[in-house]
Amino acid sequence: PSTVLFVGAGIAGAAQNPDWLSTSLNQSLPHAQITVAPDYEIALIGAHGERYGVLVLSGTGSAACGINASGESAHSGGWGYLLGDGGSGYWLGLEMLKSASRVADGCMEETSLYQQTFTHLKISAPEELISWIYNPDRNNREISQMAPLVLACAAAGDLEAYRIVEDGAEHLYQLYLSVVKRLDFANPPVMFAGGLLSSDTLLRRLLMQKIGLEKVPAPKFSPVEGAALMANISKDIQLKS
Secondary structure, eight states, rough: OOOOOOOEEEEETTTHHHHHOOOOOOOOOTOOOEEEEOHHHHHHHHTTTTSEEEEEEESSSEEEEEEEEEEEEEEEEEOOOOOEEEEEHHHHHHHHHEEEEETTTTOOOHHHHHHHHHHHHTTTTTTTTHHTOOOOOOOHHHTTTTTHHHHHHHHHHHHHHHHHHHHHHHHHHHHHHHHHHHHTTTSOEEEEEEETSSOOHHHHHHHHHTTTTOOOOOOOHHHHHHHHHHHHHHHHHHHHH
8 A cells, every 4th residue: 555645634622732643643654744733724724725814713613813924823712612702603592592581681672582592492481591501411512503593583683683693793803803913914815614604694794894805705625625735735845845
């Protein structure tokens, strides 16, 4: 069989343990030159087709990352649901539940989003929100799956749902701004990734307005192909050195 000489691996948490990950992969591929990067970096390289540009991601979680012409990289977000993930699917779903609790307390006016929350969860009384959210079997994906309902209500004119989506877009915009400022990046090419930004959602349109984008090109390649591109870039650098 042919010998594998170059490997690109994009793994969540790679920024925290790059040496350990490289060593682990080298045990299986002792002859390979291995390049390890966070999963968001291979998504950026795949989307742009090169190691350059900015990527904003919103799916179950949220993050932004960028690589400038000097090869410097920066990222913002990716802290997980307890510390961050503003503008993500989980965040939108959780904001929907928080909104329902505030309406139930009489702190906010009821909108259609409130009743949609009960219909979606198949519950009839506000008190049942507590048992639903604190159920030990509850997982983050179930909360993330409420995001399309928030987007649909916002698109239909529900003011509370629109507020949530607009706040989510602002969270993502701040992630983008953080990366751009740290890299001193003027008018960088921008790509989007993740389920909530991969199609024409209200969240995506509001974020585009904040950034000042008229359109966002479709990603050139997938994250997996981005890992292969990263390995190829590393190979070219090694051959030149």
